[in-house]
Amino acid sequence: QVHLVESGGGLVQAGGSLSLSCLASGRAWGVLSMGWFRQAHGKEREFVAVIARSGQTTDYADAVKGRSTISIDDGKSTVYLQMNNLKPEDTAVYYCAAHPRPLDGSRWDPEYWGQGTQVTVSS
Numbered sequence: 001q002v003h004l005v006e007s008g009g010g011l012v013q014a015g016g017s018l019s020l021s022c023l024a025s026g027r028a029w030g031v032l033s034m035g036w037f038r039q040a041h042g043k044e045r046e047f048v049a050v051i052a053r054s055g056q057t058t059d060y061a062d063a064v065k066g067r068s069t070i071s072i073d074d075g076k077s078t079v080y081l082q083m084n085n086l087k088p089e090d091t092a093v094y095y096c097a098a099h100p101r102p103l104d105g106s107r108w109d110p111e112y113w114g115q116g117t118q119v120t121v122s123s
Helices: none
Strands: 002-007 010-013 018-026 031-040 046-052 057-062 067-074 078-083 093-101 117-123
Touching: 002 078, 018 031, 018 093, 018 117, 031 067, 031 078, 046 067, 046 078, 057 067
Parallel strands: 010 117
Antiparallel strands: 002 018, 018 078, 031 046, 031 093, 046 057, 067 078, 093 117
């Protein structure tokens, strides 16, 4: 089992920046990809970004591409999401996710999930 704990959420004004962190523990050595999803109130959960454990492969949702950067510190089993130029529509609960499979170009369907952290962007 892999345990994921997010941190870094909060309230920020539109145009501001925020950095999220997610620490993996438990059987984290088996994780080969980590990333983020988000779920706005009344909407379905949606993919945000993913990164291979090596850090060499990343992918982003169009909604955040160019404004967000995902990175990983393998030694700390931690994945980060830096979000810039935040918009009110970025308001959501952000969930960290992980998978024991490597990225292969197919749809990323994580096996492990964190509890989520709230990000609120005020206009």
